[in-house]
Amino acid sequence: MAHRRRDRRHQAARHPPVSARPARAPPSPSPDPGGSGVSPHIPSEYGRRAAVDPLRWPDVARAPRRAPVRTALAARLVRRALRRLPLRVRTEDGESLGRGGPVLELHDSEAFFARIGRSGLIGFGESYMAGEWDAPDLAGVLTVLAGNVTALVPRRLQQLRALWAARQPASGRNTEDHSRENIHHHYDLSNDLFALFLDDTLTYSSALFSGIPAAWPDLAPAQRRKIDQLLDMAEVGPGTRLLEIGTGWGGLALRAADRGAQVVTATLSEEQLKLARERVRAAGHEDRVTLLLRDYRQLTGTYDAIVSVEMIEAVGAEFWAGYFRCVDRLLAPGGRAVLQAITMPHERMLATRNTYTWIQKYIFPGGLLPSLDAIDHTTREATGLRVTRQELFGPHYAETLRLWRERFTERAPEAAALGFDATFQRMWTFYLAYSEAGFRAGYLDVGQLLLTRPSEPAAPGGPEKDKENPA
Helix, strand or coil: CHHHHHHHHHHCCCCCCCCCCCCCCCCCCCCCCCCCCCCCCCCCCCCCHHHCCCCCCHHHHCCCCCCHHHHHHHHHHHHHHHHCCCCEEECCCCCEECCCCCEEEECCHHHHHHHHHHHHHHHHHHHHHCCCEECCCHHHHHHHHHHCHHHHCCHHHHHCHHHHCCECCHHHCCCHHHHHHHHHHHHCCCHHHHHHHCCCCCCCCCCCCCCCCCCHHHHHHHHHHHHHHHHHHCCCCCCCEEEEECCCCCHHHHHHHHCCCEEEEEECCHHHHHHHHHHHHHHCCCCCEEEEECCHHHCCCCEEEEEEECCHHHCCHHHHHHHHHHHHHHEEEEEEEEEEEEECCHHHHHHHCCECCHHHHHCCCCCCCCCHHHHHHHHHHHCCCEEEEEEECHHHHHHHHHHHHHHHHHCHHHHHHCCCCHHHHHHHHHHHHHHHHHHHCCCCEEEEEEEECCCCCCCCCCCCCCCCCCC
């Protein structure tokens, strides 16, 4: 039932059927090549509440239930916090809050505070989706909030988080069945949608720029640079038996095959698999790349190197030990595993790991960012693997997200033509800006981690061939 509800929310947000092929429109320059971080934002739907379809977006279209005490308490706490922040908050009745900075325009203060009183940060995001507030520099506003996240909630309330914060639904557990549903929710939305804002490499993870700020033409080379650094850390070359956990649209597998590696790559996304298979065929690498529609827990074989880019975020804390045991089991003696992972501070991870968030509700169900400490502790407790090198580049993810966000905004009419409605577009814009703000504020980081173990005599074995899903 939970899976069907998620499907209705996103799949009903677009009516026309969309092919598995990406849109072929050529890339155009970023609207803000100077890197100011300010871009046109999706126009507000405030005053046109009927424009939010109640069947597609029930919790956005439905006004919060009247709860005067909770609303008043939320208003008092939020107003007090906003007065101390470097923001300019303007309400519909002319009130001004904050110490100056990026502008947050409140169109419906009562609804805004009622949503926050009812569901905290989920309500904050839903209020934006409903058009109850706007910001000309959305990422700037969210960066200020992310940088002051511990000051927004009084310490006593933080200590009582377990009593008032929403809890994870059962579908958030990334069992094999739930993992398929959760991956489908996001990555099977439409290849055409992702092609609107990704560069020609179709790489949906942080790039590594030669310098920042960056402009749109810098993105594709930066994505290749990121992939090359990861493959170099894994020492991938001619004849390397390489396993990739999380295929994406095949960009890394193709780059490794160009080096002469024998690649097995696994995904749970049917849409990504279809397009990755087409790209492998077009590149003439069918003899070097084997594509699997398979959970990481079901993989077999022995590999000289294992790589996984921003996939551990979809594993869940309950399954981290099992995930790393799989990597340990599949890696040949003397082999090298490299992860690219989004991380957060350990204390924040511990405080929020059981909290249900806006990102989990609308973007990545079941998602949870690990900390570097958690990765190190888990690998030491569950495996013989050790983190022996790390390359961190969080500011580069902020730039990557800015370029994606500006590109998506620029191509909003094409998203509408694909059938993604205005509420979806505001949701997607908020997601990209929210994520960008986390990296700009230093609340989030991203890095490539090399995992090795004491060398042993090489063991025989090789990459498995896909009998169910031939490339």
